[in-house]
Amino acid sequence: MSSLTRVHSGALHGVDALSIEIEVNEGDGDPSIVIVGLPDVAVKESRDRVWTAIGNAAYRKPKGRTTINLAPADVRKEGPSFDLPIAVGIIALSEDLKDGALEQCSIVGELALDGRVRPVKGILSLTLEAKAAGYKAILVPAENAREASLVAGIYVYAIPDLQAAIHLLKGEGNIAPEKIDRKDFFKQQSRYDIDFSDVKGQIHVKRALEVAVAGGHNALMIGPPGTGKSMLAKRLATIMPPMTENEAIETTKIHSVAGLIDSRHSFIATRPFRSPHHTISDAGLLGGTSHPSPGEVSLAQNGILFLDELPEFRRSTLEVLRQPLEDGQVTISRAAGTFTFPCEFMMIAAMNPCPCGYLGDPKKQCRCSSGQIEKYRQRISGPLLDRIDLHVEVPTVDYKQLSSTDDSGDSSATIRSRVEKCRHIQQQRFAGHSAVTTNSVMPSKLVREYCQLEPESHALLEQAMNELNFSARAHDRILKVSRTLADLEAVEQIQPQHLLEAIQYRSLDRNLWA
Numbered sequence: 001m002s003s004l005t006r007v008h009s010g011a012l013h014g015v016d017a018l019s020i021e022i023e024v025n026e027g028d029g030d031p032s033i034v035i036v037g038l039p040d041v042a043v044k045e046s047r048d049r050v051w052t053a054i055g056n057a058a059y060r061k062p063k064g065r066t067t068i069n070l071a072p073a074d075v076r077k078e079g080p081s082f083d084l085p086i087a088v089g090i091i092a093l094s095e096d097l098k099d100g101a102l103e104q105c106s107i108v109g110e111l112a113l114d115g116r117v118r119p120v121k122g123i124l125s126l127t128l129e130a131k132a133a134g135y136k137a138i139l140v141p142a143e144n145a146r147e148a149s150l151v152a153g154i155y156v157y158a159i160p161d162l163q164a165a166i167h168l169l170k171g172e173g174n175i176a177p178e179k180i181d182r183k184d185f186f187k188q189q190s191r192y193d194i195d196f197s198d199v200k201g202q203i204h205v206k207r208a209l210e211v212a213v214a215g216g217h218n219a220l221m222i223g224p225p226g227t228g229k230s231m232l233a234k235r236l237a238t239i240m241p242p243m244t245e246n247e248a249i250e251t252t253k254i255h256s257v258a259g260l261i262d263s264r265h266s267f268i269a270t271r272p273f274r275s276p277h278h279t280i281s282d283a284g285l286l287g288g289t290s291h292p293s294p295g296e297v298s299l300a301q302n303g304i305l306f307l308d309e310l311p312e313f314r315r316s317t318l319e320v321l322r323q324p325l326e327d328g329q330v331t332i333s334r335a336a337g338t339f340t341f342p343c344e345f346m347m348i349a350a351m352n353p354c355p356c357g358y359l360g361d362p363k364k365q366c367r368c369s370s371g372q373i374e375k376y377r378q379r380i381s382g383p384l385l386d387r388i389d390l391h392v393e394v395p396t397v398d399y400k401q402l403s404s405t406d407d408s409g410d411s412s413a414t415i416r417s418r419v420e421k422c423r424h425i426q427q428q429r430f431a432g433h434s435a436v437t438t439n440s441v442m443p444s445k446l447v448r449e450y451c452q453l454e455p456e457s458h459a460l461l462e463q464a465m466n467e468l469n470f471s472a473r474a475h476d477r478i479l480k481v482s483r484t485l486a487d488l489e490a491v492e493q494i495q496p497q498h499l500l501e502a503i504q505y506r507s508l509d510r511n512l513w514a
């Protein structure tokens with residue numbers, strides 16, 4: 001005697017998924033289950049859960065030697081998401097399912113011993129793959145159903161337990177496919193409950209951050225504690241252009257693979273804000289550990305990576321950030337294979353002006369020696385500073401007094417509309433250069449083309465370079481920021497006032513503190 005069933009499923013590979021076919025073959029021999037196809041420990045453990053769940057759900061267990069083959073063999077399969085399709089494949093040996101039911105759907109889910117279906121990681125990627133592979137439907141754990149239903153063009157069925165899956169595949173039961181008004185849902189999810197106008201005063205800092213966002217420039221805020229640096233950083237997303245649906249899917253995929261999506265927050269339609277502590281490991285920052293999982297740089301995809309207390313980060317940590325910042329992606333090589341995760345984010349950093357924090361504070365006395373201050377600042381010079389276009393001084397303000405006079409500045413919506421106009425100009429400018437999207441990433445060739453100066457401005461910049469003792473790297477950055485300032489006013493020619501403002505944003509390059 002021998003009979004065979006085939007069930008379709010998927011396996012995560014980096015942030016994406018691959019189709020997996022599960023063959024269940026019941027042959028002669030003593031009752032047993034053998035799983036082949038390079039499964040990892042988790043897949044072997046799945047054998048026990050599947051066996052118990054089938055028994056508890058009162059289905060017939062195979063009487064002979066049962067071989068389960070997961071193909072293709074060379075794809076490393078991780079996690080418990082094969083429980084449900086394996087169990088379905090075994091039960092299909094003895095139960096009559098609807099004709100074609102197994103061919104038309106993909107099935108994923110972990111089983112509890114009592115037959116309940118538990119949620120799995122990466123459901124968005126698994127559903128996208130099932131759709132791309134041409135399946136009509138996907139059976140997913142009930143808790144993952146909302147996330148899965150964001151994929152258009154495939155029926156998503158929320159499966160609470162093993163019996164429900166079998167009923168559905170027999171054409172019985174009453175599970176209807178998930179329905180979601182994608183547009184409406186997206187709109188609801190893309191609202192922020194914080195606003196730039198929550199921050200009082202700091203008009204110059206807000207201006208600088210608007211410029212940073214408008215041109216895609218990374219920025220560093222320098223100021224004493226309690227002046228609103230963290231508040232502003234958290235609100236940066238609210239002045240960025242809203243996420244597009246594609247960006248939201250990209251970001252959600254990464255968070256889903258990291259296991260950070262639950263049934264309530266099933267979709268990330270607001271730009272992520274990640275603020276790793278300065279003690280973070282390289283693996284935590286870039287991704288890694290035994291199962292490749294995305295790091296903070298990838299969790300910040302399409303959003304903000306905030307490095308608070310920048311000088312406290314280990315130099316080697318800042319060093320490893322350089323490549324991902326440049327490439328917009330990070331590649332992790334492990335025994336399990338090589339994985340590439342995207343990491344396109346805006347980097348915003350903050351630091352105190354000196355180790356004690358109070359240099360320049362009108363009320364508190366700074367206790368640091370000039371040697372200590374220099375050493376502190378030197379920790380960030382070099383690798384990372386090279387990637388930061390704007391340095392912004394954040395002064396102490398009496399915000400209690402300010403809030404009484406309601407010095408709130410523009411709302412996020414107002415600032416965002418200016419940013420969007422400015423981004424639009426850049427999109428048109430760089431339409432022929434696929435790798436360039438904003439002024440900040442112009443290569444020097446494009447800087448020479450699009451940041452030409454009139455003689456007066458040229459003389460001004462030269463003078464500033466000499467008198468303020470600017471480092472050579474500051475030159476191009478000043479031009480790029482000037483370009484953004486001109487774009488914010490929608491003027492073609494960079495004017496002297498644009499240059500002057502851009503020069504202000506290079507305080508760490510002026511060797512003032514040496």
Ligand SMILES: Nc1ncnc2c1ncn2[C@@H]1O[C@H](COP(=O)(O)OP(=O)(O)O)[C@@H](O)[C@H]1O
Nearest residue numbers: 198199200202224225226227228229230231399
């Ligand atoms: N400009 C400001 N407007 C409104 N509240 C402020 C401002 N600056 C500081 N605060 C208040 O002080 C707290 C600390 O601010 P925070 O942004 O954490 O400062 P920093 O990161 O510069 O140390 C905030 O939670 C807020 O209540």
Ligand SMILES: [Mg+2]
Nearest residue numbers: 229230231308
């Ligand atoms: Mg802070």
Ligand SMILES: [Zn+2]
Nearest residue numbers: 354356366368
């Ligand atoms: Zn100090």
